[in-house]
Amino acid sequence: MNESSKGAHVVATNLSKSYTRGDNTVEVLSNINFELQPGQMAAIVGASGIGKSTLLHLLGTLDAPTTGKILINGQDTSTMSGPVLSKFRNNNIGFVFQFHHLLSALSALENVMLPILVSRGSKEEAHDRARALLEKVGLKKRLAHRPSELSGGEQQRVALARAMVLEPSLLLADEPTGNLDAATGQGIHELLVELNREHGSTMLVVTHNRGLAEMMPFEFEMGDLGALSSESMPTKNGELRA
Numbered sequence: 661m662n663e664s665s666k667g668a669h670v671v672a673t674n675l676s677k678s679y680t681r682g683d684n685t686v687e688v689l690s691n692i693n694f695e696l697q698p699g700q701m702a703a704i705v706g707a708s709g710i711g712k713s714t715l716l717h718l719l720g721t722l723d724a725p726t727t728g729k730i731l732i733n734g735q736d737t738s739t740m741s742g743p744v745l746s747k748f749r750n751n752n753i754g755f756v757f758q759f760h761h762l763l764s765a766l767s768a769l770e771n772v773m774l775p776i777l778v779s780r781g782s783k784e785e786a787h788d789r790a791r792a793l794l795e796k797v798g799l800k801k802r803l804a805h806r807p808s809e810l811s812g813g814e815q816q817r818v819a820l821a822r823a824m825v826l827e828p829s830l831l832l833a834d835e836p837t838g839n840l841d842a843a844t845g846q847g848i849h850e851l852l853v854e855l856n857r858e859h860g861s862t863m864l865v866v867t868h869n870r871g872l873a874e875m876m877p878f879e880f881e882m883g884d885l886g887a888l889s890s891e892s893m894p895t896k897n898g899e900l901r902a
């Protein structure tokens with residue numbers, strides 16, 4: 661679908677993010693420098709409240725940093741706004757949120773079709789691709805269900821299918837298997853790896869799941885103020901982790 665299906669190169673420089681509520685300012689990320697090479701798959705782990713979702717939202721252009729900038733394939737996302745930014749995001753980035761954000765009035769199938777329709781794909785193509793992906797995540801028999809008629813884990817799988825349907829060059833996933841049993845979670849992990857192999861998608865996955873983190877060749881640990889450290893350790897299949 662995405663002809664230039666090649667992993668995104670992501671460079672974040674001097675990234676900071678603070679939230680201000682009244683007189684109270686919370687500094688979450690302070691001067692982070694971070695890079696993902698095209699096609700790199702990485703996990704981010706770290707304590708609750710440390711800033712993992714915040715970083716993902718910034719990289720996904722869903723929120724703006726307080727200072728610093730993010731280049732995706734050399735394009736400075738902080739200079740984009742409105743329809744230009746929406747188009748850039750739809751064409752390049754797939755996002756799996758920690759809390760699904762599915763559209764409640766649409767069926768599972770329609771939720772997954774939506775990104776294709778927004779990018780002016782045909783209805784038939786959208787239908788076929790959405791159906792195939794929902795089958796892959798094990799929801800063949802839930803196509804017509806609305807989010808309120810799906811379990812939490814099923815909603816998460818719909819959200820994952822929606823994020824993958826345009827074969828994004830950058831996939832950002834926030835706890836994609838948080839609500840799933842081990843076997844279903846394993847299937848989702850394999851799907852992520854398959855998307856990376858087939859389309860070279862760059863991937864950053866926030867997870868508390870050791871199994872998922874260990875499938876990723878890179879793992880970053882987030883510390884106070886967003887400080888990122890990476891570790892070297894062998895993966896299950898013996899390659900060296902960076």
Ligand SMILES: Nc1ncnc2c1ncn2[C@@H]1O[C@H](COP(=O)(O)OP(=O)(O)OP(=O)(O)O)[C@@H](O)[C@H]1O
Pocket residue numbers: 679680681686688706707708709710711712713714715758
């Ligand atoms: N909109 C906001 N306004 C004020 N503070 C916020 C806002 N969003 C997040 N925060 C604060 O920023 C910090 C980081 O939040 P974030 O959601 O990034 O954490 P996280 O690492 O994803 O945690 P978890 O593992 O629990 O999902 C938290 O202390 C949170 O309270």
Ligand SMILES: [Mg+2]
Pocket residue numbers: 712713714758834
């Ligand atoms: Mg979070």
